[in-house]
Amino acid sequence: MMNTSTEHYHQLARDAFMPQPGRIVEIADMTAKDRYFRVELEKPLGHRPGQFVMVSVMGVGEAPISISNGPGDDNTLEMVIRRIGRLTQVIHDLKVGDTMGIRGPYGSWFDLENFYGRDVLFVAGGLGLVPLRSLIVPVLAEADRFGKITLISGCRNPAEELYCDQLNEWTEAGLEVIRLVDCTENMPWQFGVGLVTAPIPKLKLDPGKTVAALCGPPVMYKFVIAALGARDVSYNNIYVDLERRMKCGVGKCGHCQINKIYCCQDGPVFRFSDLALLPEAL
Ligand SMILES: Cc1cc2nc3c(=O)[nH]c(=O)nc-3n(C[C@H](O)[C@H](O)[C@H](O)COP(=O)(O)OP(=O)(O)OC[C@H]3O[C@@H](n4cnc5c(N)ncnc54)[C@H](O)[C@@H]3O)c2cc1C
Structure with missing residues (x-):
């Protein structure tokens, strides 16, 4: 049987890898292989300049992607994703209204x-x-x-x-x-x-x-x-x-x-x- 601190540790570990749903509200082509996505989040991101999120599509995978909007607009996430391999191809196929998994923000920032x-x-x-x-x-x-x-x-x-x-x-x-x-x-x-x-x-x-x-x-x-x-x-x-x-x-x-x-x-x-x-x- 797990003691309280072990349970707490497992909960923290689960939370660390748990994405929140991000609903795509805008998509635009920037170049032939770079696509802009604006995503609405349920929970505020609270990011700082230079941080990134982990973006996932269930059953396909997860990748680090930079946040391109400035801090402050907390329930919105803007990204530009280059089609390079399996996951980014699937993300490029998503449509407005579809959902992707978002966890983060992660990493250090420009202070x-x-x-x-x-x-x-x-x-x-x-x-x-x-x-x-x-x-x-x-x-x-x-x-x-x-x-x-x-x-x-x-x-x-x-x-x-x-x-x-x-x-x-x-x-x-x-x-x-x-x-x-x-x-x-x-x-x-x-x-x-x-x-x-x-x-x-x-x-x-x-x-x-x-x-x-x-x-x-x-x-x-x-x-x-x-x-x-x-x-x-x-x-x-x-x-x-x-x-x-x-x-x-x-x-x-x-x-x-x-x-x-x-x-x-x-x-x-x-x-x-x-x-x-x-x-x-x-
Ligand atoms: C902190 C951070 C921020 C990033 N921000 C962005 C972003 O804003 N927009 C964006 O489009 N991409 C960004 N990337 C890169 C993005 O994470 C990769 O392009 C993505 O993981 C590719 O996933 P895939 O399954 O489509 O490609 P895969 O099928 O995994 O790989 C396809 C090909 O790309 C190569 N590759 C994959 N990832 C990388 C990488 N990180 N560096 C070099 N070669 C790689 C593989 O070796 C392979 O040849 C960022 C990466 C990091 C670490």
């Missing part, structure tokens, strides 16, 4: 206290704009509490750009948005061509005042951090949002381990100076 009073530089590569949006939204909502706000957003080609309308709105609202593609591939494109590192050497930037938040493919970090380092931005003021393959989201399974840390619990958001001694991090 706004570290950004107040500073110039803020966001660097987003591809899908990295999705979690960064959950930080950009609250920063813009209180823009007078920050210095200069700049976003460098890059993707492979014009057809892969996410949140195009939102980028236009942010530009109209006065945010400096530098939009880049690796290559136009002969598609119409009125913005820049080049990698997200390209504008950094010429950026008007006060290194002592700047804090940077980066999210993109693994290969991006090394080069962006080197470019920021060359402009004397301190590693203490560079935050990175790292994705690792993860299963449980609660530091149990070890899939996302980087040296001694678990990306799902200690991350996905890290101050770069805390990662500098972990050889497997970047």
Whole structure:
């Protein structure tokens, strides 16, 4: 027979893995393989910028997905999901009114206290704009509490750009948005061509005042951090949002381990100076 503390432990374990139903209220295609989902939740999410949820479809599986809306809108969850394999294909086949399982929010977050009073530089590569949006939204909502706000957003080609309308709105609202593609591939494109590192050497930037938040493919970090380092931005003021393959989201399974840390619990958001001694991090 289980004693009370064992029962309590089992209950906690069950709760930790128990999803709540999320009803899809809006779906929109962002690119050929990226689909936007707005989901209504029964219980408030209470998330912070940069956190993620575990999204499941019964009988198929579960995956970590970044939250793209800013905090505050608690019963709503916005996500952009790229069709890449079995689960994401099934999620793409869901319709408005269907339900998916949501548990979380999980992981560390971008703490706004570290950004107040500073110039803020966001660097987003591809899908990295999705979690960064959950930080950009609250920063813009209180823009007078920050210095200069700049976003460098890059993707492979014009057809892969996410949140195009939102980028236009942010530009109209006065945010400096530098939009880049690796290559136009002969598609119409009125913005820049080049990698997200390209504008950094010429950026008007006060290194002592700047804090940077980066999210993109693994290969991006090394080069962006080197470019920021060359402009004397301190590693203490560079935050990175790292994705690792993860299963449980609660530091149990070890899939996302980087040296001694678990990306799902200690991350996905890290101050770069805390990662500098972990050889497997970047
Ligand atoms: C913290 C975090 C946040 C994420 N946020 C988002 C998001 O906002 N939107 C989004 O579309 N995706 C996001 N992902 C990635 C997403 O979890 C995977 O794409 C998903 O698990 C794939 O599931 P699947 O069953 O469709 O693919 P599978 O059938 O499991 O895999 C298909 C192919 O993709 C590869 N693959 C699967 N997952 C990953 C991964 N994490 N990294 C590299 N290769 C992988 C597999 O090796 C395989 O080749 C995030 C991942 C993490 C860790």
